[in-house]
Amino acid sequence: MKYQTQKIAYWFFATCMLLFSLQLVYGFIMGFAHMGFDGLHNIIPFNAARATHTNLLVVWLLTGFMGAAYYIIPEEADRELIHPKLAYVQLGALVAVGVVAIIGFHMNWWEGRKFLEIPRPLDYLVVADVLLFIYLIGGTIWKGKRYTTTSMVLFLGLLMAALLYLPGMINTDHQTLDSYWRWWVVHLWVEGVWELIMGAIMSFLLIKMTGVDREVIEKWLYIIVGFTFLSGILGTGHHYYYIGTPRYWLLVGGLFGALEPLAFLGFAIYAVAMARKGGKNPDNKMAMAWTMATAILSFVGAGFLGFAHTLPQVNLYTHGTLVTAMHGHLAFWGAYACLVLALIAYAMPKLTGRNLQDSRMNVFAFWTSNIGMIAMTLAFGVAGIAQVYLERKLGMDFLTVQKEVEVHFLGLVLAASLFSVGIVAYVWNFIRFGKPAGEVK
Numbered sequence: 001m002k003y004q005t006q007k008i009a010y011w012f013f014a015t016c017m018l019l020f021s022l023q024l025v026y027g028f029i030m031g032f033a034h035m036g037f038d039g040l041h042n043i044i045p046f047n048a049a050r051a052t053h054t055n056l057l058v059v060w061l062l063t064g065f066m067g068a069a070y071y072i073i074p075e076e077a078d079r080e081l082i083h084p085k086l087a088y089v090q091l092g093a094l095v096a097v098g099v100v101a102i103i104g105f106h107m108n109w110w111e112g113r114k115f116l117e118i119p120r121p122l123d124y125l126v127v128a129d130v131l132l133f134i135y136l137i138g139g140t141i142w143k144g145k146r147y148t149t150t151s152m153v154l155f156l157g158l159l160m161a162a163l164l165y166l167p168g169m170i171n172t173d174h175q176t177l178d179s180y181w182r183w184w185v186v187h188l189w190v191e192g193v194w195e196l197i198m199g200a201i202m203s204f205l206l207i208k209m210t211g212v213d214r215e216v217i218e219k220w221l222y223i224i225v226g227f228t229f230l231s232g233i234l235g236t237g238h239h240y241y242y243i244g245t246p247r248y249w250l251l252v253g254g255l256f257g258a259l260e261p262l263a264f265l266g267f268a269i270y271a272v273a274m275a276r277k278g279g280k281n282p283d284n285k286m287a288m289a290w291t292m293a294t295a296i297l298s299f300v301g302a303g304f305l306g307f308a309h310t311l312p313q314v315n316l317y318t319h320g321t322l323v324t325a326m327h328g329h330l331a332f333w334g335a336y337a338c339l340v341l342a343l344i345a346y347a348m349p350k351l352t353g354r355n356l357q358d359s360r361m362n363v364f365a366f367w368t369s370n371i372g373m374i375a376m377t378l379a380f381g382v383a384g385i386a387q388v389y390l391e392r393k394l395g396m397d398f399l400t401v402q403k404e405v406e407v408h409f410l411g412l413v414l415a416a417s418l419f420s421v422g423i424v425a426y427v428w429n430f431i432r433f434g435k436p437a438g439e440v441k
């Protein structure tokens with residue numbers, strides 16, 4: 001760690017670990033409910049568990065991105081963070097809003113719009129909190145000694161992510177318009193601006209760990225990420241097929257949606273090629289492993305499994321089924337969860353001065369969680385294909401089909417248990433690192 005204020009990142013990462021663990025608890029509640037064991041139904045009905053599970057996911061990932069920015073920006077800008085105390089206020093406020101939202105979901109205080117369930121009054125607090133964050137990061141870059149491409153792309157990604165939260169707050173009582181704007185947030189985040197954030201964090205990690213010249217890494221990585229970003233904008237159309245929007249979206253969404261995986265593939269090949277080109281034996285093998293997992297699994301989960309249902313002919317049948325959940329899990333895991341875990345793995349030895357990065361516990365965490373998540377994806381996939389066939393092809397009733405696919409959720413819960421053992425090991429290793437050390441190395 002070069003700058004004292006980078007320490008702030010630790011508290012964001014610790015929050016990540018906590019919220020991530022809690023997310024898994026709600027995953028199990030739903031997994032069991034799908035198996036027919038819905039004993040908690042009266043206290044935590046499925047809809048509340050689902051909203052909590054996905055919102056915790058989004059919040060811990062955003063917390064991870066923020067922590068990443070607090071770690072990366074001082075180093076890239078070559079100066080301490082401005083107003084470090086405000087960064088703690090920003091974290092505290094974010095957590096407070098998150099806690100209130102989660103309690104709200106359990107008391108049926110929610111908006112019922114998938115991924116944007118947070119009630120409106122809390123949205124304004126989120127906006128205020130994010131503005132503070134953008135000010136701290138932007139101000140640090142502004143006053144910094146140097147402007148690097150990586151810090152600029154990271155800042156741009158974070159700023160645009162903040163701006164794209166706003167379309168989700170447009171008031172309308174029309175179902176189609178509501179869906180239309182909802183996708184501006186959901187799709188343009190994960191298949192648009194979050195990719196800029198991913199590109200920047202990956203570039204930082206690759207520059208630090210491979211020894212390849214910054215110029216080489218930055219130039220090509222940003223060209224590829226730029227392509228992903230561009231195909232993703234009109235790719236939004238793959239959510240506008242049959243929701244009451246004009247027919248041209250069938251063509252636009254089909255075409256640009258199909259282009260998106262190519263960009264993800266390019267990104268994966270490039271990142272792996274850079275890692276090999278560097279030929280340097282990284283002193284943090286697990287951070288490198290998580291970085292490669294991000295590159296490869298984002299292609300598999302987002303690119304390959306996204307393609308599986310992006311064409312209108314297929315989406316007509318698969319829309320809103322467990323096929324979507326299959327893709328959602330591996331895409332979020334590969335692209336964004338692995339990314340945050342990679343940066344945490346990289347930063348922890350530097351923040352704490354302890355060398356536990358390649359401990360057996362961490363190696364175990366990496367393999368167990370990744371194999372577990374791949375198995376979970378398969379379980380969702382099998383359940384999803386069965387559901388599509390029975391419900392959409394044979395026309396069976398939704399709830400009858402849910403009963404038919406219960407058996408596949410045994411597989412899901414077993415896979416999720418393996419996955420969770422891996423995550424517990426990761427969190428345990430995180431705790432073993434201890435708090436950040438005071439000295440600057």
Ligand code: HEM
Pocket residue numbers: 114115186190191238239257258260261298302303305306307309310311315318319320321324327328329331332335336
């Ligand atoms: C890292 C990137 C990605 C993430 C995190 C992600 C995640 C998700 C999630 C969570 C959903 C469900 C959203 C909802 O129903 O509200 C979804 C839907 C969808 N995704 Fe992705 N995705 C990514 C990339 C892609 C790509 C590259 C493609 C296309 C090639 C794609 C195609 C789709 C389609 C077609 C749907 C709609 C499914 C339906 O109609 O139910 N996704 N994605």
Ligand code: HEM
Pocket residue numbers: 023024025026027028030031034050053054057321324325326328329332333337412413416417419420
């Ligand atoms: C213990 C592990 C986990 C279990 C048992 C689990 C289980 C589930 C279940 C049962 C659903 C609801 C599916 C439905 O609508 O019927 C769900 C939704 C979801 N989970 Fe998980 N999950 C786990 C971990 C994760 C992780 C680690 C991620 C992200 C990296 C994740 C991302 C999601 C997303 C994005 C959705 C919404 C999917 C959609 O829109 O269709 N889950 N999960």
Ligand SMILES: [Fe+2]
Pocket residue numbers: 187191235236238239
């Ligand atoms: Fe999309």
